[in-house]
Amino acid sequence: MKITLAINGIEQSVEVAARDNLLTVLRSLGYHSVKFGDEHGLTGADTVLLDGRPVNAGVMLAAQAEGHKIATAEALGMHPDQGWKKTEGLHPLQKAFIETGAIQCGYCTPAQILAAKALLNKNPHPSEAEVRAAISGVLCRCTGYVKPVQAVLRGAAEMRGETMDDGQRMMGEGQRTTDDGRQMTDDSDLWSVDGGQTATRVLPKLVVAPETSPYHTVGQPEPKVDAVKLAQGKPAFAADLEMRGMLYAKVLHSPHAHARIKRIDARAARALPGVAAVLTYKDIPRVPYSTAGQSHPIPGPLDCFSLDDKVRFVGDRVAFVAAETPEIAEKALGLIEVEYEVLPAVLDMREAMKPGAPVIHDEPDYVNFADSDPSRNLAAEIRIDIGDVEKGFAEADHIFEAEYEVPKVQQAHIEPHVVVTYWDEDDRLVIRTSTQVPFHVRRMMAPVLGLPVKRIRVIKPRIGGGFGGKQEVLIEDVAAHLTIATGRPVIYEYTREEEFIAARSRHPMRIRMKTGVKVDGTITANEMYALSDTGANGAHALTVTGNTGHKAMALYVGDGQYRQSPNIRFYADIVYTNHPPSGAYRGYGVPQGFWAVERHMEKIARALNLDPIEFRLKNALRAGELHPFSTAWSEGREPRPETIETNALEECVRQGKAAMGWDQKFGNEAWRAAQTAVGGRQSAVRKGIGVALVMQGTAIPYLDMGGASIKMNDDGSFNLLIGATDLGTGSDTVLAQMAAEVLGVPVEDIIVYSSDTDFTPFDVGAYASSTTYVSGAAVVRAAELVAERIKKRAAKMLDQSDYQTIRLSGRRAIAPDGRAVTLQEIALHSLHMEDQEQIMAVGSYYSPVAPPPFAAQFAEVTVDAETGQVTVDKLVMAVDSGVIVNPITASGQIEGGMTQALGYAVCEEMTFDEQGRARERDFHRYHIFRADEMPELETIFVETFEPSHPFGVKAVAEIPMDGVAPAVANAVRDAVGVDIDDNPVTPEKIWRALRQLERG
């Protein structure tokens, strides 16, 4: 049918099918700012304005939109400088989103901006609550909504004609002040709009390390280097590529938790017009591999096959289809005849290793790793003893034992997994994929596809969030097999349901703690046993659960003699079940561990009538001490001793307590009960406050390697090519800042490109909190080599005998006597004039250490003791992440991480029925936090200067996941006196615990 759509003021006649939704049609017309997030409109990534109101294009038929005015982000604004053509530039909202750091992955940004624009068109003076309501239809998994709200308020002010000076636009050095001998940044008066919870603060509080004082670019809130394109909704993501003859892939998923395929007949599907290929296990090579995107050799069993004659979870792969349209592909799936022999399933991790349990991996070509034993459904086993644990228990005055449980949860990145594959003109297979690990994809896919590594090129475009979910080489093989089968480009994009049933998720665990403590609070021995459910495959089985102990059990070493020689035991069994496979998820096993450890510490402190914070700090790991696990375990590789060089945990506690008003609230019964009653009755509502101390790691020592190359251009600008993968974290920006700092140029002179396995140096990718630290050090090395070449040439041009006296600053090379040449002059000299050479260098780095960041995380809650309903009112995180390269991007990481962790605390949970079928398959049932229901979030950075890094950095990305859930549960304990040991902390659990408490 032919319809006319009025898009951005232009009427377009379009031929559509009745079934076509507006999202599909807009994207086919080139409006790529409108994104797919889910089928129900709940992510809001598909937002357009229809007659001025935000609506979801993905749940509206294109035909419904005829006769209405459609607006997309493409019409808002553009780069102001288009060569000889100047434009009006970006819309004030786009500028505000860039300036405030509201853009992280950028996938939801056009939608948020449109929703905000609709608000401001009607209400130029919105309150913070009104802004939150206006953008509540657009889910963001990266930001925690703090900065988008700030952006809208800022944009509103700008649109009202209010002006800001340059210092206000982007927080700079001028705002740093001195307090108690420390340099502080706290711009609480910088941009006050209405006094709401987020509107008054653009930057986080920052306790600055003195070593950073000479820096010009490192430490500054530079706007993200990719923000301008993301604010415009440019076609920067994997699915935004359109190719002639593109086929659409779909996968037939198993309806059974455990079954053997007795018969599969794809003839009818293949005969359907428009179907280009149907692949079953009979059609492709059988190659065992692991989907875990990790370095060679993979530290886990090889127990995956692209297609197999056995299915091991509901959602497992049965067949692949490629067709001319998604609808034909979907129809073809229904024509594939499959006869299953249903097998008994393991749906409870506690049953997995029992004698007689069904064996999930009975295939003969299973490849073991370490202690994996498929005959017992054992994917991995860990046995770590540090010191003499039994002696420690014997010396204790009290032994505390308890069991804890954590659920399976989903990364829920708004951009689903998506990949495009095609043969290039050289018959090399190009894989354009939304991945955190492009180089691992290339290496790991090669044997699966029967291609040498050199005939595969992996391109990582912008990534719409990953959080570990895209550390999996999850769907690249599907599209690639179909491209090989058909010779045509293939796109495969997960539906939201597939994300829930056929992607990876956080390992659920049952954790048993046993702790010996003396009466004065000294921990004498600490033991954890973790039973971990890896699901149907063992990817990340060893390493995720290893980190559960390696990080969470490392924090409390004991005091006195025990501090010198801690007694720690960490045992784990990671078992196969017929649930969807677990995998990497931000935090990588550590949030599970800290749920148990921090709940346990709280209970011990209260049982012994000790101050919970003093008890923790008394036993916590300190600078100068050996990381207790460093000699015991290193992700399946040889462990080497590592000393903690920096640890500002005590200052984090001090800062966090002040931000929370801890001393006024903790133990204050009047504060706890100070709630107004409804209807004159005594109120059942009580307040509570809780804390959790946490640590993480920074990269994997002696393993994670990042590379960078820097090339000087004619105008003195530089191409920075990195294999590192910015999945919305801002790593491209902070790496550019480091290069700019070394080269003495503004960040805008660093042109960042990441990543393409053909062009950029190797990098392991974005995981293990490694990018700023490892890839950053590689960038610094490359920049230093380039700087040396520049200085040598400048010395020659300036007749300066010692090039080492030259310094680079302000786009110039400056001699000690003040004479200078510009970098442009040096570039022209080197490229065109004398002793011509390309000034260029490659740097790479791997680290012998993994310096842990430390943090104190606080929560304030309100609990309705009559119903058990808990409302989280405030979260504070004071974190020692070393030097903060960019306080805006770093605080965005913290805010977003806290928000994800808040979901882990109170609402996120993947559950399965008795047949192993996922109950949560969309964002109706799997709720993630919206802008209009967020607690107040506050981030405080307490800088230390980590000596192992040239700019003193440690990691920031994962640690916010670790402490929110136990802090919330500890706050609930503070409010109403009950302990919830299995998260999430839900109303019925609290209500039942309260009833139990009443009964005694």
Added chain:
Amino acid sequence: MITAYHRPESLEEALRLLARPVPETIPLGGGTSLARVKSDDFEVVDLQALGLGQITVRGNFLEMGAMVRLQTLVESEAISDALRRAIRHEAPLNLRNMATVAGTLVAADGRSPFAAVMLALDAQLTLVGGQPPALSDVAEPALNSAEGSAVSLGELLLLREDLLPGALITHITIPLNVSLAYEYIARTPADLPIVCAAVAGWPSGRTRVVLGGYGASPLLAMDGPTPDGAQIAARDAYSEAGDEIASAGYRSEMAAVLVRRCLER
């Protein structure tokens, strides 16, 4: 899969399209529930050109066209704060801008806050077209008349599969002289309710108590001449309302608590 799209400009044309035995044809409001339709091939009749988007106050009643968007209702000054709160709880802003009042009620399950409060208000729907229901005591008989017939929301929710094929809801009417309270328990402020209660009180003392959070539709726990016994009725009504989200024991106790709180308001 949708095989044809129609946008009739008259009610008669819409009813004619819907009355065809084949192909299966369903009315299209906002479209927000369309993804849940699992039929193989079907056609849709878009109701947006039928002039059913008006909100009118008639004496003590508010009459809303079936195509009134949820957000339009939120922005109406005629509705109570409790109704506004429930609609906001129903869906985020974008979906409220699309979802229609009738479509939301037709697609509602037990966790729909909007359906719960509308059921408490004893919303009356004007239904045109379709076949008379099998049960004779459900609605007025003149289902095929041009004016349509009044069907209560309670009846519609019970008999959706019988009443709706070939039929159209044109208007929904709620009383304005009724006090309304809405309370819920959820994991987060914007999450779907685990259990919710809506209580409507008429000047006469008539009190309707509706529970939500469970099952295929909200449940009328009590419709009495006074509020007396409301808590007991609520507790009893949800005494077996257990599922994977919450136990029956919890929902039952909470139903009583929430109803009490509604009455205290």
